Amino acid sequence: MAIISVQNLKKTYGNVQALCNLSFDVNEGEIYGIIGADGAGKTTLFRILTTLLLADEGIAVVDGLDVVKNYKQIRKHIGYMPGRFSLYPDLSVEENLTFFATIFNTTIQENYHLIEDIYKQIEPFKTRKAGKLSGGMKQKLALSCALIHSPKVLFLDEPTTGVDPVSRKEFWEMLKKLKKHGITILVSTPYMDEAILCDRIALVQAGEFMQVDTPQNIIDGYSENIWSVKSDRMHQLLQDLRDCPWVKSTFSFGETYHVTAKEKATIEQLNTFLTEKGYKDIESKSIHATIEDCFMLLMQKKNE
Amino acid sequence: MSKDVIVADNLSKMFGDFVAVDHISFQVKEGEIFGFLGANGAGKTTAMRMLCGLSHPSEGRGTVAGFDIYKQSEEVKKNIGYMSQKFSLYDDLKVWENLKLFGGIYGMSNKKIREKTDQLLGELGFRNERNTLVKSLPLGWKQKLAFSLSIFHDPKIVFLDEPTGGVDPVTRRQFWEMIYQAADHGITVFVTTHYMDEAEYCDRVSIMVDGKIEALDSPFMLKKTFEVETMYDVFLQLARKAKRSDS
Amino acid sequence: MKQFLSFVRKEFYHIFRDKRTMLILLVMPIVMIVLFGFAITTEVKDTQVAIFDPSKDVATQHIRDIFQANEYFTIAEELSDINQINDVFKKGKINLVMVFSENFADNMIHTGDATIQLLADGTEPNQASMRVGYAQNILSTYLRELSLAGGRKASFQIAPELKMLYNPQQKSKFNFVPGVIGMMLLLICAMMSSIAIVREKEMGTMEVLLASPLPPAYIIIAKAIPYFTISSFNLTTILLLSAFMLHIPIAGNLFCLIGISLMYIIAALSLGLLISTIVDSQLAAMLMSSLVLMIPTILLSGTIFPIESMPVWLQILSSIVPARWFTEAVRKLMIQGVDFQYVIREFLVIGIMIVVFIAIALKKFKIRLE
Numbered sequence: 059m060a061i062i063s064v065q066n067l068k069k070t071y072g073n074v075q076a077l078c079n080l081s082f083d084v085n086e087g088e089i090y091g092i093i094g095a096d097g098a099g100k101t102t103l104f105r106i107l108t109t110l111l112l113a114d115e116g117i118a119v120v121d122g123l124d125v126v127k128n129y130k131q132i133r134k135h136i137g138y139m140p141g142r143f144s145l146y147p148d149l150s151v152e153e154n155l156t157f158f159a160t161i162f163n164t165t166i167q168e169n170y171h172l173i174e175d176i177y178k179q180i181e182p183f184k185t186r187k188a189g190k191l192s193g194g195m196k197q198k199l200a201l202s203c204a205l206i207h208s209p210k211v212l213f214l215d216e217p218t219t220g221v222d223p224v225s226r227k228e229f230w231e232m233l234k235k236l237k238k239h240g241i242t243i244l245v246s247t248p249y250m251d252e253a254i255l256c257d258r259i260a261l262v263q264a265g266e267f268m269q270v271d272t273p274q275n276i277i278d279g280y281s282e283n284i285w286s287v288k289s290d291r292m293h294q295l296l297q298d299l300r301d302c303p304w305v306k307s308t309f310s311f312g313e314t315y316h317v318t319a320k321e322k323a324t325i326e327q328l329n330t331f332l333t334e335k336g337y338k339d340i341e342s343k344s345i346h347a348t349i350e351d352c353f354m355l356l357m358q359k360k361n362e
Numbered sequence: 363m364s365k366d367v368i369v370a371d372n373l374s375k376m377f378g379d380f381v382a383v384d385h386i387s388f389q390v391k392e393g394e395i396f397g398f399l400g401a402n403g404a405g406k407t408t409a410m411r412m413l414c415g416l417s418h419p420s421e422g423r424g425t426v427a428g429f430d431i432y433k434q435s436e437e438v439k440k441n442i443g444y445m446s447q448k449f450s451l452y453d454d455l456k457v458w459e460n461l462k463l464f465g466g467i468y469g470m471s472n473k474k475i476r477e478k479t480d481q482l483l484g485e486l487g488f489r490n491e492r493n494t495l496v497k498s499l500p501l502g503w504k505q506k507l508a509f510s511l512s513i514f515h516d517p518k519i520v521f522l523d524e525p526t527g528g529v530d531p532v533t534r535r536q537f538w539e540m541i542y543q544a545a546d547h548g549i550t551v552f553v554t555t556h557y558m559d560e561a562e563y564c565d566r567v568s569i570m571v572d573g574k575i576e577a578l579d580s581p582f583m584l585k586k587t588f589e590v591e592t593m594y595d596v597f598l599q600l601a602r603k604a605k606r607s608d609s
Numbered sequence: 610m611k612q613f614l615s616f617v618r619k620e621f622y623h624i625f626r627d628k629r630t631m632l633i634l635l636v637m638p639i640v641m642i643v644l645f646g647f648a649i650t651t652e653v654k655d656t657q658v659a660i661f662d663p664s665k666d667v668a669t670q671h672i673r674d675i676f677q678a679n680e681y682f683t684i685a686e687e688l689s690d691i692n693q694i695n696d697v698f699k700k701g702k703i704n705l706v707m708v709f710s711e712n713f714a715d716n717m718i719h720t721g722d723a724t725i726q727l728l729a730d731g732t733e734p735n736q737a738s739m740r741v742g743y744a745q746n747i748l749s750t751y752l753r754e755l756s757l758a759g760g761r762k763a764s765f766q767i768a769p770e771l772k773m774l775y776n777p778q779q780k781s782k783f784n785f786v787p788g789v790i791g792m793m794l795l796l797i798c799a800m801m802s803s804i805a806i807v808r809e810k811e812m813g814t815m816e817v818l819l820a821s822p823l824p825p826a827y828i829i830i831a832k833a834i835p836y837f838t839i840s841s842f843n844l845t846t847i848l849l850l851s852a853f854m855l856h857i858p859i860a861g862n863l864f865c866l867i868g869i870s871l872m873y874i875i876a877a878l879s880l881g882l883l884i885s886t887i888v889d890s891q892l893a894a895m896l897m898s899s900l901v902l903m904i905p906t907i908l909l910s911g912t913i914f915p916i917e918s919m920p921v922w923l924q925i926l927s928s929i930v931p932a933r934w935f936t937e938a939v940r941k942l943m944i945q946g947v948d949f950q951y952v953i954r955e956f957l958v959i960g961i962m963i964v965v966f967i968a969i970a971l972k973k974f975k976i977r978l979e
Contacts, residue, residue, distance in 0.1 A: 095530030134443035
């Protein structure tokens with residue numbers, strides 16, 4: 059059952075096309091990730107779906123309601139966390155929460171069960187001014203305020219940006235728990251490693267969806283041979299790999315390089331190549347692609 | 363024997379009762395790529411501001427490029443480059459205007475500015491964008507330009523504050539290649555990041571927890587010490603212990 | 610309704626927690642009123658007098674002695690020619706010139722034709738009128754004492770004249786204070802309310818508010834209420850200060866005065882709301898409020914420059930400045946002491962302005978981000 063349905067959405071700012079003919083569906087109860095860098099159009103898309111912006115063309119329907127004609131209705135049933143911290147810094151944690159609860163015609167108690175796990179972590183600081191919270195706590199507060207009225211759909215625009223990896227992990231654990239309550243979550247992020255935590259993802263670049271599927275399907279669908287390579291003199295290695303005629307791409311991935319090669323190339327070929335060049339401590343193996351690999355491949359194809 | 367371009371000696375910063383940075387000490391060698399990691403609220407930004415001469419230490423001492431960060435903060439600023447995610451360029455100025463502006467601020471002669479602008483635009487492949495307003499550039503290009511700008515005046519050290527936040531994966535890697543090039547030319551790079559794979563690219567990494575430096579070593583040694591596979595796991599182990607995480 | 614009240618409460622929190630702004634909002638009006646009131650009243654302690662006395666008789670000598678003895682007056686110069694008067698003012702050291710008519714003592718007793726001209730330097734009209742006032746008092750007392758003492762009917766005319774070196778103006782502090790009240794209320798209401806709304810836009814919280822079921826109209830009105838409350842409080846303070854510290858009369862209907870003031874406050878708030886729908890940053894809101902509101906208000910409200918003396922096109926322009934109508938009404942109510950029927954026009958005009966401003970503001974208020 060599609061709770062969000064988008065058809066042929068277009069939006070242009072001046073001579074920049076923010077969204078190019080976007081069409082997709084989000085199923086009820088799923089965590090749908092929009093994965094892409096800044097400037098890809100994620101925020102524009104979110105603002106259109108939350109009725110804050112009008113698209114130039116196209117239709118968007120949220121929970122059976124048109125975003126243009128029925129915006130007032132939609133605004134009652136959605137939760138929205140915009141890209142930057144958008145709570146009141148000079149109000150305390152508790153005051154912010156109470157305020158948003160009242161704005162949504164509810165009380166903290168009514169839906170407390172939804173935010174309990176999250177709020178418990180910041181409750182000790184409930185009298186502290188929101189502006190004085192650390193990044194991770196601000197996220198938790200913002201999430202609580204977006205959930206307080208038990209929305210049907212939750213729109214989270216880059217909720218983990220600028221937050222350290224541990225807090226990010228915790229945030230996603232909270233999102234997973236929310237699924238149990240049947241809330242549909244549309245979340246955007248530039249972090250590729252978060253993609254794998256979604257039910258389905260859309261890889262977006264320059265206002266277009268390059269691919270939409272479950273993370274596993276995307277990974278399985280990776281069309282290239284991909285290896286992880288490591289040796290001494292990593293710096294030099296990068297150059298040599300790039301110069302190699304049968305290597306398609308070489309990208310750093312932490313302490314190794316991910317290498318894709320033309321068909322028919324084998325890993326033994328690679329080892330020989332490297333040994334001949336005098337490299338030592340060579341560690342190479344075939345690997346499964348990560349979402350990041352897939353994303354980069356798609357980007358390359360797009361730019362060709 | 364490469365010398366220490368950054369020396370921190372019991373550096374501390376207090377805001378009233380709150381100890382943001384708690385007596386940290388470390389040295390960074392010339393040409394090093396030094397990763398400065400930590401959870402939000404751990405004191406990273408505060409420490410960096412002290413090193414850049416933007417904030418006076420409450421206790422302790424430090425030198426950057428040989429200048430005392432407390433008494434010679436203006437000299438420090440002249441000898442460093444700085445780039446942060448939030449701002450580095452003027453959106454409503456053209457590419458070359460930005461270069462001219464910052465070159466002028468750092469006291470470069472007009473001739474030097476012209477030469478280097480040409481060189482930079484060529485290296486980045488931006489020659490056609492010379493007269494483009496920065497706000498019209500795609501984000502990835504902006505980041506690369508911002509980095510080039512931060513080292514435009516050939517500083518000894520460049521401070522990068524989460525320079526690759528929100529950038530697409532391809533550009534991120536191109537960015538790091540630029541960092542490597544800079545390091546090869548002898549510029550010391552002091553970088554903070556939340557991308558753990560980027561931590562692997564550094565020569566040495568320090569991790570701050572609750573205002574203190576809880577770990578400082580090469581990525582290889584850190585993983586060995588904590589008996590884990592990736593820098594992410596190292597970070598996880600240390601950050602989970604933090605009392606002050608999210609406080 | 611709960612939504613609305615919740616919002617209003619939040620707005621009060623914002624104001625009370627911003628100590629610096631609170632200081633401005635509550636303390637500034639008091640400071641302004643006191644400064645203006647006292648600055649205008651305290652300077653006339655030392656009046657330098659020049660005398661032109663063609664008579665040089667017992668009476669003029671007597672009067673001269675009285676003034677000399679008075680601590681507020683000093684006879685500084687003796688003029689030999691009536692043409693020296695302009696010069697002596699221009700030089701700036703003399704504040705008051707007394708001109709006796711010829712054969713003063715004689716005329717005083719026999720014909721009643723004696724006159725004393727009091728010429729005051731009108732550059733600072735407020736002080737000028739005070740000086741003349743003092744001098745007049747002294748002379749009247751002298752006359753009274755004369756009649757009581759001598760039994761004979763003696764009299765002379767006192768002709769006060771404020772010598773204008775430029776624009777004819779006869780304003781006293783009584784006229785300044787209504788103008789100041791108008792300016793200050795405008796500043797607080799318009800500037801502060803416009804900034805409050807724009808701040809939400811800048812901070813990003815407006816985005817979250819719009820994506821909620823909160824009706825936009827609530828946002829606007831709820832933002833206005835705290836400033837309305839604070840302005841009413843300030844209004845009370847100012848009226849009290851004016852009445853008791855500066856001794857400005859509230860001769861007319863107090864309810865009318867309060868009524869028109871409250872209406873003016875609402876008009877100023879509406880203007881602030883209007884501005885907030887046009888600008889996107891707090892800086893722009895501040896600039897717009899000061900340039901578009903304050904300066905026309907100062908210049909065209911009739912406080913400093915009388916409207917009647919302006920060219921027609923400026924007079925028309927001033928009719929869209931709410932402060933102009935407010936100042937007029939307050940002057941009439943406070944100083945002239947008129948009743949309601951004389952200020953109906955002002956009430957109506959301000960009322961219409963309120964409706965128009967709010968209508969435009971609501972219409973222009975963006976329910977979306979773009």
